[in-house]
Amino acid sequence: MRDVAIIGIGQAPVGEHWGIGIREMALEAALEALRDANVEHIDALYVGNMVSGEVTGQEHLGALLADALALNPVEAMKVEAACASGAAAVRVGAMAVASGMVDLALVVGVEKMTETLGGDTTSALAMAADAEYEVSQGVSFVALNALLMQRYMYEYGWQRRDFANFVINAHKNALTNPMAMFHQRVDADRYATCATISDPVGLLDASPVCDGAAAVILAPVQYARTLSPAPIRIRASAAATAPIAVHDRKDPLALQAARDSVAKAYRQAGITPGDIDFFELHDAFTIMSALSLEASGFAERGQGVRLALDGDITLEGRIPVTTMGGLKARGHPVGATGIYQIVEAVLQLRGLAGPNQVAGARLGMTQNIGGSGATIITHILEAME
Amino acid sequence: MTNKIAQDWRLKGQRYRLEGEECPHCKVKIFPPRDICPECKQPAKEPYRLSGRGEVYTFSTVHTPPAGFEDYVPYTVALVKLEEGPMITAQLTDVAPEDVSIGMPVEMVTRRMRTQGDEGTIIYGYKFRPLLHSVSN
Ligand SMILES: [Zn+2]
Numbered sequence: 001m002r003d004v005a006i007i008g009i010g011q012a013p014v015g016e017h018w019g020i021g022i023r024e025m026a027l028e029a030a031l032e033a034l035r036d037a038n039v040e041h042i043d044a045l046y047v048g049n050m051v052s053g054e055v056t057g058q059e060h061l062g063a064l065l066a067d068a069l070a071l072n073p074v075e076a077m078k079v080e081a082a083c084a085s086g087a088a089a090v091r092v093g094a095m096a097v098a099s100g101m102v103d104l105a106l107v108v109g110v111e112k113m114t115e116t117l118g119g120d121t122t123s124a125l126a127m128a129a130d131a132e133y134e135v136s137q138g139v140s141f142v143a144l145n146a147l148l149m150q151r152y153m154y155e156y157g158w159q160r161r162d163f164a165n166f167v168i169n170a171h172k173n174a175l176t177n178p179m180a181m182f183h184q185r186v187d188a189d190r191y192a193t194c195a196t197i198s199d200p201v202g203l204l205d206a207s208p209v210c211d212g213a214a215a216v217i218l219a220p221v222q223y224a225r226t227l228s229p230a231p232i233r234i235r236a237s238a239a240a241t242a243p244i245a246v247h248d249r250k251d252p253l254a255l256q257a258a259r260d261s262v263a264k265a266y267r268q269a270g271i272t273p274g275d276i277d278f279f280e281l282h283d284a285f286t287i288m289s290a291l292s293l294e295a296s297g298f299a300e301r302g303q304g305v306r307l308a309l310d311g312d313i314t315l316e317g318r319i320p321v322t323t324m325g326g327l328k329a330r331g332h333p334v335g336a337t338g339i340y341q342i343v344e345a346v347l348q349l350r351g352l353a354g355p356n357q358v359a360g361a362r363l364g365m366t367q368n369i370g371g372s373g374a375t376i377i378t379h380i381l382e383a384m385e
Numbered sequence: 386m387t388n389k390i391a392q393d394w395r396l397k398g399q400r401y402r403l404e405g406e407e408c409p410h411c412k413v414k415i416f417p418p419r420d421i422c423p424e425c426k427q428p429a430k431e432p433y434r435l436s437g438r439g440e441v442y443t444f445s446t447v448h449t450p451p452a453g454f455e456d457y458v459p460y461t462v463a464l465v466k467l468e469e470g471p472m473i474t475a476q477l478t479d480v481a482p483e484d485v486s487i488g489m490p491v492e493m494v495t496r497r498m499r500t501q502g503d504e505g506t507i508i509y510g511y512k513f514r515p516l517l518h519s520v521s522n
Pocket of ligand 1: 422
């Protein structure tokens with residue numbers, strides 16, 4: 001197997017882009033990544049996306065984008081793993097390059113979520129859950145996270161207000177990320193008084209419905225240096241699954257798939273949590289930030305919220321998270337999210353994160369969660385000497 | 386939400402009678418049925434009907450529903466830990482949201498889940514209500 005590096009990145013601004021279609025949006029990110037890597041030819045195209053069929057009425061995104069990018073007859077396919085589709089596509093690309101069957105892979109994540117009315121998008125996202133035994137009961141995706149948050153607060157004695165700093169930190173970091181959807185501060189008061197979606201989850205606990213696209217170019221490390229002035233090595237790429245329905249998990253608050261994927265990732269990289277300089281976690285909901293920090297070895301069970309309360313998650317903190325705004329404030333264009341996380345990690349490791357730079361960042365981790373925790377994919381990236 | 390008549394018909398044993406399974410190897414009770422024991426990973430197809438009694442493990446009152454449930458908000462969904470062991474996702478009924486608490490004893494009842502306009506089917510299924518004292522004695 002060959003080691004794999006990221007030699008190019010691209011991203012489109014996240015937002016509500018009624019004037020741009022899925023093809024144009026993906027094109028913007030992909031062309032920027034190709035420019036950044038300074039390559040014109042690729043061997044394979046992998047597209048991360050979840051709901052294009054349901055929301056846009058368009059499937060077959062591999063062929064769609066290969067055509068749009070004038071890359072025919074390149075091989076191309078869509079990779080789907082709910083909200084983890086982006087990281088899943090990167091992992092497929094990394095496996096292809098590592099195997100030697102592909103030299104240069106373009107991986108694009110794209111999602112258009114604003115094509116329909118809110119209820120339809122909510123229903124499309126709920127397809128990440130168990131259709132017969134969760135969704136049929138009127139449980140939205142938000143409600144599944146609310147069920148977890150309610151139990152977490154009960155077991156560990158936290159109040160909703162204790163989660164506020166996850167949101168405040170994400171919005172603060174997004175202020176200086178031009179690609180982010182939101183450029184406004186949130187304070188504890190605004191967090192406390194926002195509307196309730198599914199009790200105890202309020203509007204500001206949840207990441208927004210939005211459009212976005214991001215892309216990376218992967219190459220073998222052995223050629224990466226000749227192609228790119230600042231290649232970033234993929235030190236670990238690890239995926240794991242847990243039962244699709246929350247009710248079928250032995251310990252719903254354990255986020256077991258995160259524990260399993262992170263354990264594999266640390267083993268692959270030969271490191272421990274203390275070596276990680278920053279963590280792009282999957283803050284689709286505030287409860288997921290807490291559970292992810294615990295499952296990834298940064299806090300004991302029930303104490304993930306403590307890291308937010310103590311300021312450990314800020315850019316200057318012990319374990320900075322959502323350094324460019326995270327899902328909450330950069331936005332969560334579902335199938336693109338995992339690739340935004342990786343693009344942002346590359347910016348940090350290149351030292352090009354501007355006002356959001358984590359000082360001396362050498363090792364970064366990204367974690368993309370599909371559904372309510374059924375698929376979890378962790379990547380560890382490293383700046384090459 | 387689209388009409389999935391075959392799916393609703395196929396699930397009638399589970400929706401109306403909580404028909405699950407018992408593992409013949411380790412005796413674990415299984416719901417929903419999955420034909421493979423989640424504990425010992427052996428084939429497990431012995432039918433087993435659950436009692437429908439359990440307690441609230443966690444709950445949430447939904448204010449922004451998925452398509453098809455707009456007419457019912459606010460409603461309360463819960464994970465109910467059944468007395469035989471499995472956990473089930475279901476709505477609570479016959480109880481005000483502010484009166485729900487974790488650990489509350491509940492029992493299964495059959496209720497209308499949703500309708501699909503004048504022409505569509507009416508879907509029935511399980512919900513859970515606070516356990517009636519007469520039943521618990
Ligand atoms: Zn068994």
